[in-house]
Amino acid sequence: xxxxxxxxxxxxxxxxxxxxxxxxxxxxxxxxxxxxxxxxxxxxxxxxxxxxxxxxxxxxxxxxxxxxxxxxxxxxxxxxxxxxxxxxxxxxxxxxxxxxxxxxxxxxxxxxxxxxxxxxxxxxxxxxxxxxxxxxxxxxxxxxxxxxxxxxxxxxxxxxxxxxxxxxxxxxxxxxxxxxxxxxxxxxxxxxxxxxxxxxxxxxxxxxxxxxxxxxxxxxxxxxxxxxxxxxxxxxxxxxxxxxxxxxxxxxxxxxxxxxxxxxxxxxxxxxxxxxxxxxxxxxx
Amino acid sequence: xxxxxxxxxxxxxxxxxxxxxxxxxxxxxxxxxxxxxxxxxxxxxxxxxxxxxxxxxxxxxxxxxxxxxxxxxxxxxxxxxxxxxxxxxxxxxxxxxxxxxxxxxxxxxxxxxxxxxxxxxxxxxxxxxxxxxxxxxxxxxxxxxxxxxxxxxxxxxxxxxxxxxxxxxxxxxxxxxxxxxxxxxxxxxxxxxxxxxxxxxxxxxxxxxxxxxxxxxxxxxxxxxxxxxxxxxxxxxxxxxxxxxxxxxxxxxxxxxxxxxxxxxxxxxxxxxxxxxxxxxxxxxxxxxxxxxxxxxxxxxxxxxxxxxxxxxxxxxxxxxxxxxxxxxxxxxxxxxxxxxxxxxxxxxxxxxxxxxxxxxxxxxxxxxxxxxxxxxxxxxxxxxxxxxxxxxxxxxxxxxxxxxxxxxxxxxxxxxxxxxxxxxxxxxxxxxxxxxxxxxxxxxxxxxxxxxxxxxxxxxxxxxxxxxxxxxxxxxxxxxxxxxxxxxxxxxxxxxxxxxxxxxxxxxxxxxxxxxxxxxxxxxxxxxxxxxxxxxxxxxxxxxxxxxxxxxxxxxxxxxxxxxxxxxxxxxxxxxxxxxxxxxxxxxxxxxxxxxxxxxxxxxxxxxxxxxxxxxxxxx
Numbered sequence: 001x002x003x004x005x006x007x008x009x010x011x012x013x014x015x016x017x018x019x020x021x022x023x024x025x026x027x028x029x030x031x032x033x034x035x036x037x038x039x040x041x042x043x044x045x046x047x048x049x050x051x052x053x054x055x056x057x058x059x060x061x062x063x064x065x066x067x068x069x070x071x072x073x074x075x076x077x078x079x080x081x082x083x084x085x086x087x088x089x090x091x092x093x094x095x096x097x098x099x100x101x102x103x104x105x106x107x108x109x110x111x112x113x114x115x116x117x118x119x120x121x122x123x124x125x126x127x128x129x130x131x132x133x134x135x136x137x138x139x140x141x142x143x144x145x146x147x148x149x150x151x152x153x154x155x156x157x158x159x160x161x162x163x164x165x166x167x168x169x170x171x172x173x174x175x176x177x178x179x180x181x182x183x184x185x186x187x188x189x190x191x192x193x194x195x196x197x198x199x200x201x202x203x204x205x206x207x208x209x210x211x212x213x214x215x216x217x218x219x220x221x222x223x224x225x226x227x228x229x230x231x232x233x234x235x236x237x238x239x240x241x242x243x244x245x246x247x248x249x250x251x252x253x254x255x256x257x258x259x260x261x262x263x264x265x266x267x268x269x270x271x272x273x274x275x276x277x278x279x280x281x282x283x284x285x
Numbered sequence: 286x287x288x289x290x291x292x293x294x295x296x297x298x299x300x301x302x303x304x305x306x307x308x309x310x311x312x313x314x315x316x317x318x319x320x321x322x323x324x325x326x327x328x329x330x331x332x333x334x335x336x337x338x339x340x341x342x343x344x345x346x347x348x349x350x351x352x353x354x355x356x357x358x359x360x361x362x363x364x365x366x367x368x369x370x371x372x373x374x375x376x377x378x379x380x381x382x383x384x385x386x387x388x389x390x391x392x393x394x395x396x397x398x399x400x401x402x403x404x405x406x407x408x409x410x411x412x413x414x415x416x417x418x419x420x421x422x423x424x425x426x427x428x429x430x431x432x433x434x435x436x437x438x439x440x441x442x443x444x445x446x447x448x449x450x451x452x453x454x455x456x457x458x459x460x461x462x463x464x465x466x467x468x469x470x471x472x473x474x475x476x477x478x479x480x481x482x483x484x485x486x487x488x489x490x491x492x493x494x495x496x497x498x499x500x501x502x503x504x505x506x507x508x509x510x511x512x513x514x515x516x517x518x519x520x521x522x523x524x525x526x527x528x529x530x531x532x533x534x535x536x537x538x539x540x541x542x543x544x545x546x547x548x549x550x551x552x553x554x555x556x557x558x559x560x561x562x563x564x565x566x567x568x569x570x571x572x573x574x575x576x577x578x579x580x581x582x583x584x585x586x587x588x589x590x591x592x593x594x595x596x597x598x599x600x601x602x603x604x605x606x607x608x609x610x611x612x613x614x615x616x617x618x619x620x621x622x623x624x625x626x627x628x629x630x631x632x633x634x635x636x637x638x639x640x641x642x643x644x645x646x647x648x649x650x651x652x653x654x655x656x657x658x659x660x661x662x663x664x665x666x667x668x669x670x671x672x673x674x675x676x677x678x679x680x681x682x683x684x685x686x687x688x689x690x691x692x693x694x695x696x697x698x699x700x701x702x703x704x705x706x707x708x709x710x711x712x713x714x715x716x717x718x719x720x721x722x723x724x725x726x727x728x729x730x731x732x733x734x735x736x737x738x739x740x741x742x743x744x745x746x747x748x749x750x751x752x753x754x755x756x757x758x759x760x761x762x763x764x765x766x767x768x769x770x771x772x773x774x775x776x777x778x779x780x781x782x783x784x785x786x787x788x789x790x791x792x793x794x795x796x797x798x799x800x801x802x803x804x805x806x807x808x809x810x811x812x813x814x815x816x817x818x819x820x821x822x823x824x825x826x827x828x829x830x831x832x833x834x835x836x837x838x839x840x841x842x843x844x845x846x847x848x849x850x851x852x853x854x855x856x857x858x859x860x861x862x863x864x865x866x867x868x869x870x871x872x873x874x875x876x877x878x879x880x881x882x883x884x885x886x887x888x889x890x891x892x893x894x895x896x897x898x899x900x901x902x903x904x905x906x
Binding site for chain 1: 286287289293294296297298302303308309536538539540586587589590591592621622646743768876
């Protein structure tokens with residue numbers, strides 16, 4: 001995609017998708033932002049050609065049913081706007097459940113696109129009321145499961161069925177006791193206070209993106225399967241908490257301080273350095 | 286967070302859960318204890334269809350401007366949710382508050398097409414409201430119907446407490462004020478209805494009685510009480526510029542049929558096509574001022590963020606300020622890449638120029654609606670479009686780069702002959718020949734001409750309201766004639782032909798001109814499982830035939846006879862401006878193949894001048 005002949009600023013928008021918005025699918029969230037950007041009066045750039053459309057790309061589609069504190073989309077601006085102004089303008093025209101939490105300038109170049117960068121994601125998984133597994137102690141189940149060196153799962157492809165080891169794609173997994181919230185790099189004000197009485201949860205940091213992708217449902221289903229519990233698609237309430245780029249293995253520009261950075265020694269990729277997608281951008285003043 | 290009526294388990298197991306959660310941009314939330322009247326506005330079809338309707342958006346906005354009224358929306362649950370709601374006895378709810386419809390003061394149902402009638406029963410049924418108005422108690426919502434099908438409300442009369450006849454902008458305030466007063470004073474349902482019947486445009490079917498002759502025609506129609514008006518006056522909003530219009534329409538999350546700003550530039554039509562109900566019941570033509578349209582367009586685009594604006598009217602080319610509004614929108618919104626869509630334009634130099642500016646010529650197609658193949662039959666229906674005009678428009682368009690043409694016709698018109706049907710194919714052929722007259726190096730490949738025919742349904746308050754219909758086999762024969770003749774044409778490879786089902790047409794015809802006895806058939810069909818009849822995949826003609834049989838109603842009585850000019854028609858008690866005398870004269874002229882000039886050329890004395898406004902009081906060119 002190329003913008004028509006004007007110089008533009010590339011920007012990354014971070015937003016949360018909570019509550020009833022979990023029923024809105026990915027394509028409709030895109031449509032929502034196309035209209036929200038117009039309502040907010042943000043001067044976005046368009047593609048060239050006979051049917052111009054907004055230059056806008058999402059980091060990673062979120063399935064219907066999941067909530068998120070960290071959705072990202074990259075856009076191009078014809079007229080620069082400060083982060084504060086853009087956030088206020090977008091939230092003023094928003095609906096309950098969608099809140100823009102960050103707006104950053106990002107470096108030029110295809111390699112810096114959120115969609116290309118995504119390497120990992122954080123999730124918290126809770127059991128929907130009425131679906132809590134009764135027979136197991138969740139804390140020890142999580143610990144035992146994560147302690148394994150290898151976790152083989154049958155994966156069906158179009159041609160065949162083969163066994164895959166998903167363990168290298170699990171970067172972190174831990175039990176989160178009730179009445180607390182995981183310590184992932186969520187924004188300080190995002191829903192922490194409100195959810196103080198949340199039931200216990202499982203925190204997951206998983207490979208995500210085009211190179212390797214692991215769904216939190218599969219991890220949970222596999223773990224529960226060990227105890228003979230049949231997977232149910234409605235059993236989990238999943239919240240995506242953050243999306244990361246791997247800045248250890250790729251040459252990326254770092255305009256910002258590395259405050260969203262978390263280094264990992266464990267697992268396969270020894271050079272893996274996960275940096276949240278927002279930490280790769282710079283606030284626009 | 287708003288609590289939803291449906292659980293996550295249900296919402297995640299059905300198609301498009303966003304249909305049922307509300308919370309859209311510009312939807313209106315109020316405190317239910319802070320209002321005196323709760324109104325549930327219903328379009329009895331699925332969300333994507335219902336949300337695309339302008340009329341509801343106008344009324345929603347207008348009602349919610351009143352502090353004492355909270356208007357919410359409700360649509361037909363799709364078949365997947367319908368099944369779950371019945372199994373688990375979940376009551377139908379409104380999108381905004383998610384509260385059961387049963388708790389509301391009013392349930393307003395808009396009747397836009399006949400094939401939604403079983404969906405009306407579904408709405409009542411799922412809400413837990415007795416289907417028959419006479420069985421409803423004092424604490425049941427008042428069920429009110431409106432929209433174009435309410436111009437013959439009789440087939441649905443027993444299901445509704447009230448009908449609002451005419452344009453919604455005028456007497457709802459009066460109705461709400463009366464309702465509030467009655468509610469405060471503990472007035473019974475029956476008494477409220479009696480008082481409501483005094484408001485112009487409000488029809489309370491339970492206060493009228495119909496008797497029939499031995500041959501089945503209506504013998505009398507009269508109020509059962511002395512103070513109830515014998516005639517219902519259609520409501521008209523004469524000042525379009527000052528009329529309420531929603532500056533912040535609701536923006537759905539999911540893609541709906543009309544995913545754009547809709548700007549109603551005028552209401553009514555000067556053309557007087559004899560088959561067209563809208564062209565008669567919305568008389569006289571009333572325009573909105575250019576300044577008013579600019580202001581509405583700006584406000585609506587800013588408040589919705591839509592990327593497209595559509596100009597809406599029955600015949601946009603007749604709007605006197607059309608270049609003004611189109612050029613304004615192009616200039617103002619080019620930079621923001623706002624699309625402008627211009628349905629119902631006549632093809633001429635101006636419209637081709639505008640269309641080449643606002644759309645991709647190579648992708649778009651031209652639309653002509655000659656409605657009948659021969660000039661003779663076009664004169665019968667008073668469709669003032671000549672072959673010469675069509676061919677000239679097509680020629681100009683082809684030179685401008687277009688190569689796709691859509692042609693719309695009706696079959697089964699009064700006086701129609703085999704030759705008239707064949708002329709459809711001939712007209713398509715002549716258009717194709719026009720295209721191939723252009724030198725090969727100057728044209729854009731082959732041309733594509735799509736011919737579509739629908740079957741004519743006689744509608745109340747039109748000059749053709751007395752006409753007979755045909756049997757399903759006849760209709761298919763008509764379509765075959767057209768199909769066969771197209772295959773005989775030299776350029777048949779450039780012509781595609783689509784036609785509609787014939788049996789739906791007959792049912793539409795029954796509902797459009799039916800009387801109160803049709804209610805039994807609708808009820809019976811619903812009991813047999815009919816729902817979403819407007820959707821081909823759920824349409825079941827045999828079920829309807831069964832319903833007619835079970836109800837003991839003879840379908841042919843409603844479809845297969847030409848009505849007598851002195852017969853009492855079920856809708857005769859409604860006064861729409863256009864008089865029955867005028868319609869009779871037009872029916873006569875149709876048979877004489879004689880055309881009537883449009884309202885700008887000459888007043889033909891249809892009766893709409895009684896409203897003293899619009900085109901009737903403008904100086905003629």
